[in-house]
Amino acid sequence: MIREFLKSPSGLAGTIILVTFSLISIFVVMTFPLDYGTKYWSNPKYWEDYPKLVPPAWYNYFVPYKLPQHFVKDLTSPTEKEENVKRWVVEYDFDADKFPTGIVFKYSNLTFYSDVPVISLKVKRPDGKEVVLFDYDGGIPPPRSGEETPYVRFVENPRTIILISDPQAIRRATVFAEELGVGCTTAEVRDAALLPYIVFGTPISDKCAAESFKPLRGRYIFEVEMVGDPRDEIGLLRLVVQGAVYGAMGTDYLGRDLAQGLLFGFPVALFIGGVVALLATLIGLALGIISGYIGGKIDEAIQRFADVLNNLPLLPLLILFVFVLGRSLFNIILVLVVFGWAGTTIIVRSMVLSIKTSQFVEAAKLAGASHWWIMRKHILPPVLPYAFALMIFAIPGAILSEASLSFLGLGDPSIPTWGQILQQAFDNGALQNFAWWWILTPGFLIVITAIGFVLVFFALEPIVNPRLKRQ
Structure with missing residues (x-):
């Protein structure tokens, strides 16, 4: 049978x-x-690092242009230490014909012993220019009354900064666009999601639009700096450059794989x-x-x-x-x-x-x-x-x-x-x-x-x- x-x-x-x-x-x-x-699957917080509504990675083989891959880098210890300053350095090689869809910065297990440390993020571009995306993080809860040192924050839920929608990063990107010769308002940068274009692009016109930028290929250096007590530390730091393609089947509107x-x-x-x-x-x-x-x-x-x-x-x-x-x-x-x-x-x-x-x-x-x-x-x-x-x-x-x-x-x-x-x-x-x-x-x-x-x-x-x- x-x-x-x-x-x-x-x-x-x-x-x-x-x-x-x-x-x-x-x-x-x-x-x-x-x-x-x-x-x-039903938890949007879990998918916040993922690019939103992008095709599968193999889509690159069928189009005449190259879409950037999704990039994630985790660091568990600082790259450089200087007395009360600690730095985490992440290198990102950008070699695509289209722009990334976003940048996400997050960290967890922040431990500090006195005042809230000052955490900043800047990007060194291949053309030698630098853009500071934020020079302090105002989302760190200060020490509570009666709380004993060390102060520990973001243990269960990491501190997440989605730069494409962060007000401070948008203001900084707007200022940098003006330095590049593109006149934008913060509302235009926010509504048109222009931050990746400003960070990873070079202008070809002075109009405030995505079409006014072309990709600037090369090595980008993201530098996270923390200034505070020498004993202050971050348990895990993650930098995500959200690509324009992802995985075997792409993502949906929430970024779900x-x-x-x-x-x-x-x-x-x-x-x-x-x-x-x-x-x-x-x-x-x-x-x-x-x-x-x-x-x-x-x-x-x-x-x-x-x-x-x-x-x-x-x-x-x-x-x-x-x-x-x-x-x-x-x-x-x-x-x-x-x-x-x-x-x-x-x-x-x-x-x-x-x-x-x-x-x-x-x-x-x-x-x-x-x-x-x-x-x-x-x-x-x-x-x-x-x-x-x-x-x-x-x-x-x-x-x-x-x-x-x-x-x-x-x-x-x-x-x-x-x-x-x-x-x-x-x-x-x-x-x-x-x-x-x-x-x-x-x-x-x-x-x-x-x-x-x-x-x-x-x-x-x-x-x-x-x-x-x-x-």
Whole structure:
């Protein structure tokens, strides 16, 4: 049977798809935390270092210009020390045709012993010019009354300065733009996000716009200086130059790594499809056998109820019940199971009507076998293989139904799914911004998963139903 299944092109192709997706799901389950959705994916603070709405890194191979890569540098100790002055120096080689999308400076575990230390950041450009982005950090809480030394700040949550929106950095960049011959106001620099253009560019006109700058390639030296007590120290310092490309699948409007969200969607999709198909098939199989074998009023009641469910418009009902019950993964599974068994019941009943008139069933009745024994021993075995094929065929339907609910905003908000990623893409202007990587990839994964299960079903159907085999 397995050899015959794998000889089929559709069976082989479907098996390759499903085995690949299953291995990816196992990898995700073993490496991702179970609370990934709430702790990381739905936490904007976690993604503040990442570039916003940028394509994958491999996009550079398909465009005639070079986009800057994402750059992150962590330092755990100062590069230079001079009495009460400590410096951290980070070198950044800029070699791209487009500008970075932002600069983020952050540090944690700040320890000081007297007054709040003065922390500043300046950039030395390849043309010899220097721009001071800020000369003090006003966000450090001073010592509290009665607090004993040493004073420790930013232990759990690091101090983060997103320079593209920091008022002091914007003012400094505006002054530096005037030195370069470009007249800007702080409002223009802030609203047009011009800080990276001013820092990493050289002007080609005096108009205050992104088009007025061209990239200045070369080595940039970021120098963080802390002036205070000689014992003052910073546990971890990080400098981020946000690129214009990132990772294998790009990022969304919050800077979330779409590769991570898409990976997490693999086990979620297979779990939903597998559980819904298994439960709905078991219910449909049991009711179909009972209906076909027992007959009478029981058969009539089960079939009329199944006919009603089978002819109701599924999506509006799913929307209604999920809206009433709540947007959780298990509520979605429950609703899909409740409305998903009817088709299997109708098909199984038609098979049972044929089987129960066979000679071995009649012989079992004459021998005094009970109805339950006959259904278990003589009716179930010939029906079971085809029920398994129906279960395989039901999995893509469940996955597509969940994706539809998520796309309509009724999915579980605590778990990233492919449908949810698509919904957020359309709600946050992916089409208007031509963020193709945000739309195409989850849509492709939904389609290829459904195709994989359908191919397996097509390969299984002739095996479980020999009459369909080609002569």
